[in-house]
Amino acid sequence: MSEQQINAPGLERQREIYLGGYRGKKAAIPFTYPELEQAAFRNMQRTAFNYIAAGAGDSSGISQNKAAFKKYSIVPRVLNNVERSDLSVSFAGLPLKHPIILSPVGVLSLAHSSADIGVARAAEASHT
Numbered sequence: 001m002s003e004q005q006i007n008a009p010g011l012e013r014q015r016e017i018y019l020g021g022y023r024g025k026k027a028a029i030p031f032t033y034p035e036l037e038q039a040a041f042r043n044m045q046r047t048a049f050n051y052i053a054a055g056a057g058d059s060s061g062i063s064q065n066k067a068a069f070k071k072y073s074i075v076p077r078v079l080n081n082v083e084r085s086d087l088s089v090s091f092a093g094l095p096l097k098h099p100i101i102l103s104p105v106g107v108l109s110l111a112h113s114s115a116d117i118g119v120a121r122a123a124e125a126s127h128t
Contacts, residue, residue: 010085033066040111048110056107097127 017027030036041049055062089099102123109115 044111048107051107052110100126 020027030039037053040052044052087098089096091101102119104116105119108119112118114121
């Protein structure tokens with residue numbers, strides 16, 4: 001492995017995350033559902049949080065989403081073909097640089113003031 005690969009930004013970020021966790025440092029952005037929900041509760045207007053937390057009126061969508069996500073696991077394959085990293089995919093015949101697809105959310109403005117415009121700008125910036 002070359003010196004450049006050993007000091008790659010992604011590898012450095014990975015070290016930072018793993019060593020920070022080992023040393024007891026808590027992540028700035030929650031990554032478990034309960035922690036993320038607690039952060040939203042602390043930071044959002046109460047009426048907006050209540051509406052979104054209730055599944056925008058019908059909580060059946062929340063339980064269905066949780067059940068769907070429990071069917072899959074993200075299993076990192078550490079150091080698996082790291083010479084050339086390529087996350088690109090093809091979706092509906094369109095090439096995408098990242099396997100992330102975004103769509104409009106009806107009440108996104110309750111969660112953030114820039115709402116759909118901010119999501120669209122982020123998607124454009126990441127070519128997704």
